[in-house]
Amino acid sequence: MPYLFDFSNILIDNYLAFCLGILFAITINAEAQAFVAQFLGDMREEDKNRFHFNALRHLDLAGTVLFFISGFGWPRSVDIDPSKFSRPRLHTVIIRFAGPLSNFLLASIISSISLVIEQFSVQTQMLQIVIGINLMVAVANLLPIPPLAAASIVDVFIDTKNKIFKKIYWQVGPYVLVLLLIADRLNHNIILNRFVMPIVMPLFKFFTKSFTFGG
DSSP: OOOOOOTTSOOHHHHHHHHHHHHHHHHHHHHHHHHHHHHTTOOOSOOTTTSOOOHHHHBOHHHHHHHHHHSOOOBSOOOOOGGGSSSHHHHHHHHHHHHHHHHHHHHHHHHHHHHHHHTTTOOOHHHHHHHHHHHHHHHHTTSOSTTSTTHHHHHHTSOTTOHHHHHHHHHHHHHHHHHHHHHHHHTTSHHHHHHTHHHHHHHHHHHHTTOOSOO
């Protein structure tokens, strides 16, 4: 994996980079969703609950725990009002995918900065941890489990009359995902290796050339 937190071998610089990577990832993810929501019509007179760039206010308990377990997680759900969109279902999907897309773009930008710094023979290991975390967040959102972005696509196909199922789907999803990925970590990342890593690793190697963490 690009970078998976190792509790048995904590290195201070890597630990700090990991924590900064989490804060960058959730902030850019949440703020991108809020920006696109506003662009598509969800305008509010006072939007301080969405636009504040305070990473700590974007932290979600389950999503943060997952970063330390599986290398990716999610921010607190961004509040949107679908009734303000001309095409509510489509626009909701676009908004939710704006988050992981922003993580991908951030990884790309940091990659460019890292490559420039390397020309001066400066170590960029910390930057590459941040790249790895953002790529993990971007790709993991393709898993169709709430609260990840791909779940919004599944939500489109759930009959609007099935409100009880939809409510359970979104409320239970995060806990199912946490339990699933805890089991995945205990079983040497079988699920991630099968569905996420084939996408993440080529991207990570491309962005960082020959640099990889953990093989």
